[in-house]
Amino acid sequence: MNENYPEVLQIEPTNDCNFNCIMCIRRFWNEKVGYMDLKTYEKIAHESFNKLKKVVLYGFGEPLVHPKFTDMVAIARKFLPDTGKILFSTNGSLLTARKADKLIKEIGVDEISFSIDSTDFTELERIRKGAEAKKIFENLRYVLNSKKKAKRMLQVAIEIVIMKKNLKELPKLIEKAAEMGIDKILVSHLIPFSRHISDEILYTTVSKDSFKISKDVLDSGEDFFRNVFYEVAFRTYGQIVPLKNYSRYREIWQNALNLGLEINPELLLNTRERYSLIKATEEIFSLSRKKAKEYDVKLELPAIFVDPRKRKCPYVENNAMVIRWNGDVTPCQNFMYSHKVFVNNHIRTVNAIIFGNIKKKTISEIWNSQTYVQLRKRLSNFNRENPWCGDCPFVALNCYFTRSNQKDCYNNEPSCAECLYSVDIAKCLL
Numbered sequence: 001m002n003e004n005y006p007e008v009l010q011i012e013p014t015n016d017c018n019f020n021c022i023m024c025i026r027r028f029w030n031e032k033v034g035y036m037d038l039k040t041y042e043k044i045a046h047e048s049f050n051k052l053k054k055v056v057l058y059g060f061g062e063p064l065v066h067p068k069f070t071d072m073v074a075i076a077r078k079f080l081p082d083t084g085k086i087l088f089s090t091n092g093s094l095l096t097a098r099k100a101d102k103l104i105k106e107i108g109v110d111e112i113s114f115s116i117d118s119t120d121f122t123e124l125e126r127i128r129k130g131a132e133a134k135k136i137f138e139n140l141r142y143v144l145n146s147k148k149k150a151k152r153m154l155q156v157a158i159e160i161v162i163m164k165k166n167l168k169e170l171p172k173l174i175e176k177a178a179e180m181g182i183d184k185i186l187v188s189h190l191i192p193f194s195r196h197i198s199d200e201i202l203y204t205t206v207s208k209d210s211f212k213i214s215k216d217v218l219d220s221g222e223d224f225f226r227n228v229f230y231e232v233a234f235r236t237y238g239q240i241v242p243l244k245n246y247s248r249y250r251e252i253w254q255n256a257l258n259l260g261l262e263i264n265p266e267l268l269l270n271t272r273e274r275y276s277l278i279k280a281t282e283e284i285f286s287l288s289r290k291k292a293k294e295y296d297v298k299l300e301l302p303a304i305f306v307d308p309r310k311r312k313c314p315y316v317e318n319n320a321m322v323i324r325w326n327g328d329v330t331p332c333q334n335f336m337y338s339h340k341v342f343v344n345n346h347i348r349t350v351n352a353i354i355f356g357n358i359k360k361k362t363i364s365e366i367w368n369s370q371t372y373v374q375l376r377k378r379l380s381n382f383n384r385e386n387p388w389c390g391d392c393p394f395v396a397l398n399c400y401f402t403r404s405n406q407k408d409c410y411n412n413e414p415s416c417a418e419c420l421y422s423v424d425i426a427k428c429l430l
Contacts, residue, residue, distance in 0.1 A: 005051050006367055008320035008430060010333070011044065012036065012059025013066040015325055019091050020129040023161055023200070025060055028193040029339050033061075036325040038068050040359060042075060044323065048363045049079035056430060057088040059324065060336060064094035074107050087111035089159060089429050091128065092136040100143050108151035113186065113429055114140050115159045118169045119176045127165065144181045157184040159429065162302070163200035167281060170288050178295030185292070186300045188427035191420055192342040202281040203425050204271040205344050205390035205418075208305035210263055211271055213255045217248060218272040225249075225265050256391070260309055266396035267345060278304060306423035308388035313379040314421055314428045321367060327358040329366045331375060333428060334421055335405070335414070343418045344395045349404040353414050378412060386410065387417045 014035045017026060049055065055076045057063050066072070076086050092114045095103075103109050114136070118124040121133035140156075147154050158177055162170065170187070177185055192198035204211070217224045227245040234241045256263050271278065285301050292299035315322070315332040322330045330336050335353035342348075356366040366372060378385045387408055389395045395402055401409045401417065408415035420426040 004368065005048075005364060006319050006321040007052060008054045008056060008318050009044070009048065009052055009363075010056040010059070010320055010322045010430065011041070011072075012061065012323065012325045012336070013057055013063040013069055013072060015059055015061040015337075016065050017060075017062040017091075018065055018093060018130055019062065022127055022129065023163070023190050023193075023197060025191075025193050025337070025339055029337055031337050034325050035066050036072075036327070038071065040327050041072055044358055044363070045075045045079045049076060049084070050081060052080060052084055054085045054087065054430075055080060056320075057086065058090075058429070059322070059333070061325075062091050062094065063088050064090055064099070070099065070102050070107070073103055073109060077107050077109075085110040087113065087429070089113040089115060091115050091131065092139050093131060095139045095143065097139075097142050100139070100146055104143065104146045104150045104154060106151065109154065110152055111155045111157060112143060113157040113159050114143075115161075116140070116173075117160050117162075118166050119173050120169065123166065123169070127161075141180065147181070155183045156181070157186060157429075158182055159427075160185065160187045161190055162187050162202060163190040164202065164277070165200060167202060167284055170284055171291050174288055174291040174295065174297060174299065178291075178297045182297060184298040184300070186427055186429065187288075187302060189302050189420070189425045191426050193339055195342045195347065198342045202277065203302070203304050203306075204267070204274065204278060205306055205420075205423075205425075206264060206267045206271050207261055207307055207309075207391055209259050209307075210256055210261045210391050211268060211305065213259075214252055214263065214268050215272075217252065218268055221272075222269065225269075262391040262393065264344075264391050264393050264395060266393075267390060270345060300427065302427055303424040306388075306390055306425065308391060308423065309383055311382040311386070311388065311419075311422040313382060313416070313419075314430060316376050316379045318430045320430055321363070323358055328352075328354045329356050329358060329363075330354055331372065332421070334419055334426075341418075341420075343420065344389050344402065346395065346398070346402060348402060348418055351405055351414070353405075375414075379416065382416075382422060386412060386415075386422075388423070389418050390423075 016033045086109045117127050124133040125131045189203050190200050228249045231243050231246045338352045339350050355372045405415045407413045408417040
């Protein structure tokens, strides 16, 4: 980890968008919409681009809505080293042939990722409100046909937000992508920014091992855990009753502790109720891997069960920093804006974390500030220094530390204890 300077800058040209997607954070916040001014962007470029491996141009908006987006790409190409890469994510609606020619053939970008969740035009337009599916696919085909004339070797990718609505579409989408010549497919789970859209999620936040060692008692539902309570209560008040359920519960706990895990009865029962959907997701993912291998398409799938022992921060792993459209510097996409998220069966408030503004300080000053360095150091040792709430029983008891990212039970500020990016549920394009 380079302590002195980032290797990747993710810069948000704008948080404005011409779509109103059903799962987007923009439906659930109250943020000012704005565009990065070219003066600020040029300051960033002059100061830092010659030191970078990659510039990533996207945030919580459609970058091509920015009227100076092609200028921003051209500036990046000018100041980056020859090996430096430029990539951006787009909904594809505004990437016309003229803009594509400018970006691909004249300036030279390295990766373009299209957000496409379905090959069914009606379904795509229902998920991505404001989309004209036919136009998006026309633009995608034009970009793919331009690869041979690209100034630099271009990789074209598709990003998919997977949910109940489009799960069965995934294998067909891989076939379509292979037919068109797509290089990579990145699949990310839905992040529910409110409780009412959480019915669409296809994952569980408990670990697979904790579910496996508990599965036989989960078939009894709440009765098992109720009987554990009764047995302990009766013994406490002097009644001699067999501790059959309690003994089994202790055994499960010990097995979990031996694996470095805990047991969260509420979330385990919830997982048991949703197991048929989770099983179906595993089967679709397995088929999708076979399709991708068959058609030689690179496929990145998210986890379905989490493993809290393998957590990592993608931004720390990539030595990456994020700059919002207004110049605010934040450590990751999750902390870019204040918002609510439904995770581990409760609502969590995620407050924006800002380490400074690029208009007032240099990237080096912000990157090497004490609080930012301490955060990266802690997150580079994620499993040991940060709790995971998915397997913790206190989550069901309205634990204070799960209410926000202000502080966790290890006394860390801010808290990354319920970060869905760290457990490979949500994916970053870096």
